[in-house]
Amino acid sequence: MKKTLVMLTVFALLVSMTVLCGFAEAPVEVELWTLFTGPDGVTMSSIVDKYNTSQGKYKVNHIAIDRENLYTKLALAMTTPDDLPDFFVTYSYDSARFDKLGYIKPMEEILEKYEEFDFAIDKYHDACANLNYANGKRMSVSLDFPTWGMYVNNTLAEKYCPNVLEDKILTWDEIKTVGAKLQADGIEDIKVLGGGWARNDLLATYINFAPTYVADDGETLALDKDAVEKMIDLWKECYDAGYLWEEGDDVYAMFACDELIFFTNGTWSLNAIDEYGLDYSFIASPQLNADVEPVLFGASHAFMVVNKETSDDEAKAMASFMHYFYENSIEWARAGSIVASKITAMSDEYQAMPQAFVSNNYSISNPNYVYSQTLFDVLDGLGWDGVYGNISSADFADTWEKQTIEKVSAQQ
Secondary structure, eight states: OOHHHHHHHHHHHHHHHHHHHHHOOOOOEEEEEEEEOHHHHHHHHHHHHHHHHHHSEEEEEEEEHHHHHHHHHHHHHSSSGGGSSSSSEEEEEGGGHHHTOOOEEHHHHTTOOOSSSSOOGGGGGGGGGTTTEETTTTTEEEEEBBBEEEEEEHHHHHHTTTTTTTTSBBBHHHHHHHHHHHHTOOOOOOEEESSHHHHHHHHHHHHHSSSOOOTEEEEEESSHHHHHHHHHHHHHHHHTTBOOOOTTTTTHHHHHHTTTTEEEEEEGGHHHHTHHHHTTTEOOOOOOOOTTEEEEEOEEEEEEEEESSHHHHHHHHHHHHHHHHHTTHHHHHTTTTOBBHHHHHHSHHHHHSHHHHHHHHHHHEOOOOTTHHHHHHHHHHHHTTTHHHHHHHHHHHHHHHHHHHHHHHHHH
């Protein structure tokens, strides 16, 4: 009898547990699309997984899509809202265009749903005050600032130009001086500078000559063609003199093999450069004048919320994850990012990272142009042609302007 009673009691408990589990609330799920398809995508997925296991109320489903396909899928899905994500990550300069197209909605109505955290703009990197706003509204929340700068082989710099980096700034005049000295000393297997990406290298030089390429309305191209010509002529002068890499060279391999003193690239390459086993540092890309605070060309990866009907719980889920990312941005920083979170940027661990020198000492610039991506895509197509002498600097400037205007017109 006692045995039967015990069995009945156990059975009743099991039934009760099953019923309770059946009534347990499933987490509110939201979908996040990002353009992180490389190692940064692995890092983002890791952060998402840790967020999901840190609490049971919300669940973020992360889908990584390359930039072009992300834009295409967003455009196609606008007519079928069920195919849209709840929020996504792209570049902050996209927000003005996406706002104009009706793809996204202002962040305030989402952020206000999560009262546990104050998303005030002053909690973020100072550049966010400009980059996170479009048409007077806060349209995005930044994660980071992928910034273009320059890696220094400290061993080679100490050997061939020890005085050049006393101020942690390399000027174009110094590039010419070091290059001429290498040639005078008969050193042929080491070049002064290798350019990692024509688009960002040229943009970084352009903003040394002209502060912007957009009119005050944010929609009209105002490319300073005189500055473009100076930009090309400066690079070409050093290229023709033999101070830079040669067309067809693998500049990544050259830097890894101690054949470049300086190598321009982004903060996102920090982990890859680490694997080269070099003694290196990261500073601003080449500047015109060492007496002026360097301004680096950089973008901002940012969260944006899709313009579709959203429940309060879904809004809270998105805001909750953005808050979690803010509080745990150190993991993103370990992947080489200049983080937007001020609380992370002030931490001892972050301050010991190479990119901290950049965020502590330099300003980051990216003019807020509605059609920035179009401008950049045209420049990508032109590449190093002006530097290699395949096109004159004047024709380069004309072509960049003309093709951008034509492509923008096709979008209107």
